[in-house]
Amino acid sequence: MSVPSSARPPVTSHVALSMRDVNVFLPTSTGEIQILRDITFDVGRGSVLALAGESGSGKSTAMLAALRLLPSGARITGEVTANGERIDLLDAAGLRRFRASAARVIFQDPWSSLHPMHSLGDQLIESARSADRGLTKAAARSLAEETLQRVGISDPAARMQSYPHQVSGGQLQRVVIAMALVASPSILVCDEPTTALDVTTQEQILDLLRELKETLGLTILIATHDLDVISGLADDLVIMYGGTVVERGPVHDVLERPTHPYTWALLQSSPDHRPGERLRPIEGRPPALDDLPPGCAFAPRCGSAEEICRTTPARLLQIDRGRATACTRVQAQSGISEVEAAA
Numbered sequence: 004m005s006v007p008s009s010a011r012p013p014v015t016s017h018v019a020l021s022m023r024d025v026n027v028f029l030p031t032s033t034g035e036i037q038i039l040r041d042i043t044f045d046v047g048r049g050s051v052l053a054l055a056g057e058s059g060s061g062k063s064t065a066m067l068a069a070l071r072l073l074p075s076g077a078r079i080t081g082e083v084t085a086n087g088e089r090i091d092l093l094d095a096a097g098l099r100r101f102r103a104s105a106a107r108v109i110f111q112d113p114w115s116s117l118h119p120m121h122s123l124g125d126q127l128i129e130s131a132r133s134a135d136r137g138l139t140k141a142a143a144r145s146l147a148e149e150t151l152q153r154v155g156i157s158d159p160a161a162r163m164q165s166y167p168h169q170v171s172g173g174q175l176q177r178v179v180i181a182m183a184l185v186a187s188p189s190i191l192v193c194d195e196p197t198t199a200l201d202v203t204t205q206e207q208i209l210d211l212l213r214e215l216k217e218t219l220g221l222t223i224l225i226a227t228h229d230l231d232v233i234s235g236l237a238d239d240l241v242i243m244y245g246g247t248v249v250e251r252g253p254v255h256d257v258l259e260r261p262t263h264p265y266t267w268a269l270l271q272s273s274p275d276h277r278p279g280e281r282l283r284p285i286e287g288r289p290p291a292l293d294d295l296p297p298g299c300a301f302a303p304r305c306g307s308a309e310e311i312c313r314t315t316p317a318r319l320l321q322i323d324r325g326r327a328t329a330c331t332r333v334q335a336q337s338g339i340s341e342v343e344a345a346a
């Protein structure tokens with residue numbers, strides 16, 4: 004018996020952040036290039052969803068699209084919903100409010116997230132007051148100190164006086180996380196937040212994110228190359244390839260029973276799941292986004308590809324409760340067809 008195969012479940016109140024058929028086009032000297040294709044996923048309220056894939060698969064662009072932080076000239080279609088609000092329809096004032104308080108972003112490199120000439124305290128206070136204009140400077144200061152304590156910075160009052168160059172990378176990433184938290188966001192978007200840090204520090208930052216999810220009920224969308232990040236922190240996993248989602252599901256299901264040959268190849272390329280290890284490249288090269296093959300984008304690198312994979316575009320379809328795959332062969336084996344999906 005087949006299960007319902009729509010890969011687009013309705014957005015419910017349990018969903019904090021949702022992307023529906025999101026396409027992103029960036030301008031080039033000769034026109035525009037499509038970076039993302041039909042991205043669809045939900046991040047459950049208070050849960051962690053990881054985006055994984057090789058470099059260039061579109062993870063960062065998907066995160067920027069979720070916050071409408073794309074470079075100028077970018078064109079986006081589809082729907083982005085956060086806390087029940089259509090982000091793709093917000094005007095400039097609505098967007099400023101959304102980014103100042105509801106959703107905050109943490110980038111890979113903590114040094115680039117902070118102004119080198121301003122004290123950490125001033126930057127934390129500014130961040131808190133950008134989210135709540137009614138907050139006095141004194142209240143913002145005490146919120147900043149409390150938050151530094153929460154993220155594991157000792158002697159916060161003294162640390163507030165420091166400048167970024169006086170603090171180690173791991174401590175600085177904690178400060179960047181505190182800068183996000185002073186805004187009391189419900190959604191934290193983390194773009195490879197540990198990649199620039201040494202392995203021990205990576206572990207500490209991951210522990211902190213786990214703790215914040217548990218104690219504050221934060222919803223976290225995280226992009227990563229690191230399988231250890233995925234298995235220890237995420238509830239759900241989205242695998243991206245060539246600007247599209249090729250597999251989606253609960254993290255342990257996907258890691259233990261991958262359905263898409265690309266997911267399988269990713270896991271094979273890093274069999275030990277060692278902490279801090281970046282995924283080793285898979286044989287062959289990722290596709291050029293402006294020259295995708297006519298069928299499945301992974302077919303040229305896929306040892307199991309058949310004629311249909313090379314000729315028919317792959318579509319992400321639900322094959323089991325909570326599981327979706329874009330592998331045409333697996334869909335056929337599961338008795339799922341696109342006709343059913345459209346019904």
Ligand SMILES: Nc1ncnc2c1ncn2[C@@H]1O[C@H](COP(=O)(O)OP(=O)(O)OP(=O)(O)O)[C@@H](O)[C@H]1O
Pocket residue numbers: 029030038056057058059060061062063064065074226292
């Ligand atoms: N401003 C831009 N103009 C043109 N192409 C871009 C731009 N930004 C990103 N791209 C292209 O979009 C694709 C996806 O990039 P993106 O940074 O989203 O991938 P990623 O999976 O996050 O990679 P990484 O892990 O290396 O950060 C890449 O091919 C990249 O070259």
